[in-house]
Amino acid sequence: MSELVFDLHTHSTASDGSLSPTELVQRAAACGIGVLALTDHDQTAGLSEASGAAREAGIEFIQGIELSVSWSHQTIHIVGLGINPDCALLQAGIDRLTAFRHWRAEEIDRRLAKKGIHGALKGARDYAKGAILSRTHFAHYLVAQGHARDLRQVFKRFLVRNKPGYVPGEWASLEEVLSWIQEAGGLAVIAHPARYQISASRLRQLLGEFRELGGIGLEVVSGSHSRDDIISMANLSRRYELAASAGSDYHGPHNPYLDLGRLPSLPEECQPVWHHPAWQVSHSPG
Ligand code: AMP
Ligand code: MN
Ligand code: MN
Ligand code: MN
Numbered sequence: 511m512s513e514l515v516f517d518l519h520t521h522s523t524a525s526d527g528s529l530s531p532t533e534l535v536q537r538a539a540a541c542g543i544g545v546l547a548l549t550d551h552d553q554t555a556g557l558s559e560a561s562g563a564a565r566e567a568g569i570e571f572i573q574g575i576e577l578s579v580s581w582s583h584q585t586i587h588i589v590g591l592g593i594n595p596d597c598a599l600l601q602a603g604i605d606r607l608t609a610f611r612h613w614r615a616e617e618i619d620r621r622l623a624k625k626g627i628h629g630a631l632k633g634a635r636d637y638a639k640g641a642i643l644s645r646t647h648f649a650h651y652l653v654a655q656g657h658a659r660d661l662r663q664v665f666k667r668f669l670v671r672n673k674p675g676y677v678p679g680e681w682a683s684l685e686e687v688l689s690w691i692q693e694a695g696g697l698a699v700i701a702h703p704a705r706y707q708i709s710a711s712r713l714r715q716l717l718g719e720f721r722e723l724g725g726i727g728l729e730v731v732s733g734s735h736s737r738d739d740i741i742s743m744a745n746l747s748r749r750y751e752l753a754a755s756a757g758s759d760y761h762g763p764h765n766p767y768l769d770l771g772r773l774p775s776l777p778e779e780c781q782p783v784w785h786h787p788a789w790q791v792s793h794s795p796g
Contacts, residue, residue, distance in 0.1 A: 519757020
């Protein structure tokens with residue numbers, strides 16, 4: 511029997527992905543994925559549809575989320591795996607992050623308008639189609655309006671620190687987000703750790719604090735990690751006794767990140783998060 515393929519980090523139209531939860535699950539199944547987690551940004555709205563589609567498609571489904579954290583003036587993403595979306599504490603946290611996203615979207619709109627770009631909020635809303643508002647939706651609008659060639663370029667020119675459409679702000683704290691994930695029965699994993707613009711010593715500090723707060727995993731294999739990143743993150747996961755996760759961070763067929771089913775395997779020496787003692791209980795229904 512061939513080995514089960516895991517992808518524990520993906521997005522749908524419930525946040526900034528371009529496939530619906532059903533389309534995502536069907537594509538994952540077609541690409542040979544056996545265990546899929548949907549981890550939309552600060553949102554659980556796609557989980558029930560995806561779960562039904564996974565049952566139809568005959569693949570295992572993990573209810574997940576990717577939560578936005580402000581840690582030491584940086585935005586860090588924490589993936590929660592095997593969460594119960596009905597958890598009241600988690601939903602209260604989601605409401606707070608959603609309110610922040612609304613405020614931030616209005617502020618992005620004001621800042622872009624000052625630079626002569628009008629109608630960005632409406633444009634972003636049209637792309638979001640009722641989903642949680644993300645910078646990606648602004649990016650789609652700005653590309654469509656001819657302000658940049660593609661998503662990558664539009665982020666670089668407008669939506670990152672020191673650029674006209676960037677809005678600094680406070681997401682939730684690391685401690686809060688870990689408590690929401692734990693209360694919801696999930697396992698917390700640091701997303702794409704090699705992508706943060708922080709020094710090696712700050713990253714080690716983050717891992718130490720995360721572990722202290724009950725975090726259990728590190729995304730060693732990510733669609734945005736190079737070969738070297740995978741090796742260095744595998745070393746860090748062992749040093750901090752964190753289990754290793756693997757996720758593509760797939761956002762749809764038109765995104766710069768990796769396609770589904772193409773992730774390299776975890777390095778041999780890693781303890782996969784799906785072998786963690788808490789894994790079995792966390793994702794079984796009921
Ligand atoms: P937000 O959570 O609304 O601040 O948006 C962050 C999202 O923007 C990330 O999850 C990515 O999907 C997307 N993103 C960030 N940087 C880039 C980039 N350079 N190119 C394309 N997408 C990006
Ligand atoms: Mn995204
Ligand atoms: Mn992320
Ligand atoms: Mn992601």
